[in-house]
Amino acid sequence: MESALAEESRGSTPASPAGAVIEREEETCERKREEQERKGLGSEVSLSHSNMSESAKVHHPGPPVKAEKTHGSDFSYVGIDAILEQMRRKAMKQGFEFNIMIVGYVDWSGSHKTLQWRKRQSGLGKSTLMNTLFKSKVSRKSVQPSPEERIPKTIEIKSVSHDVEEKGVRMKLTVIDTPGFGDQINNENCWQPIMKFINDQYEAYLQEEININRKKRIPDSRVHCCIYFIPPTGHCLRPLDVEFMRRLSKVVNIVPVIAKADTLTLEERDDFKQTIREELRANGIDVYPQKEFDEDAEDRIINDKIREMIPFAVVGSDQEYQVNGKRILGRKTKWGTIEVENIAHCEFAYLRDLLIRTHMQNIKDITGSIHYETYRVRRLNESNGHFTSLPAVEPKTNGLPAEQPAALQANGVAAQHGALSHEM
């Protein structure tokens, strides 16, 4: 799929998230190269990242002339900082994965709500927001459902992957949609299929990890972040919102947002945000960025600011308009155009920055080092003593790799996820 992001990297549109970062990194590297040349380190050091033989040149005890040149003005310089450039190039080559889940529901329980009303209230703007975030058609357009499909009977979990590229940085973005959540007559335990899906991805990862014949890179289908959409009622969280976030925040990074915030006045918005923050606190719901995982004082200052703003009141749109000669994503109304990326209009830009520009790596790190780790420890403790009996680590007598465990559904789910994930 040709993404808008890829197009943007060639076009004249303003630099977008990853692009901005890469540009900064390139500037830094350029500066570093210039500095090294000034210091007399020459191009050999700057080439050291290109491949092993080149880097070997740098460390190989060369002729005295070379050594003198290298150590010319700064004898103590070793070149350790070049690792950053090596890492950058490796990351560019490998690309990376980011998996976002979107959850939220409109309360249709009142019997006076007609099908027509429900149709109008079709959603909270989850798919639209994904398109707004990644400026391309990453989430399937909501199609008009047939009458019998209008009220899903069960929660479906739909996972769609996209290869997005920007300035040479490749990302496999997977959006996991959960239509049907909260739509049933009895919503008791309706968070369970979502919890199961998240755990299934951890299980799939674990099975790959403990396999004797491991893949060089384990495919990462773990849910890095779950955006929970709260309808703009201005009242308070509904019991299911609390139940979902209370349970799920223990296994995944939850980012709550107020959907369709253009329907609230500024005052209503601020009051609603305040109420939600208090309710989250009162119910012991620890949403992302979790205080206990701040790494240092600097982290704490930055994250405290984010925590004071959560939940972000967002507006989504995949419609482009021309405002003051600039192309913008917005919602045109009788009284003007809401510019989604304008912080005077809504808080979409803060959400985008958190998810993409400033905290994406941290979101992935917390998934791996906290949520997955908790799952892994629990799972391995459970199977303690029987560990070798897990089929995944038992090589077959003919020397071929063991089959994946049939009893543990995880790999089956992963395969299904993989198959689903490229349907576009």
Ligand SMILES: Nc1nc2c(ncn2[C@@H]2O[C@H](COP(=O)(O)OP(=O)(O)O)[C@@H](O)[C@H]2O)c(=O)[nH]1
């Ligand atoms: N007022 C308003 N409408 C929105 C917003 N985002 C999406 N919509 C509209 O809400 C409807 C449902 O959006 P959709 O993204 O399909 O919702 P989903 O079912 O949650 O995925 C569509 O008509 C969108 O144009 C928003 O921020 N504000």
Ligand SMILES: [Mg+2]
């Ligand atoms: Mg949708």
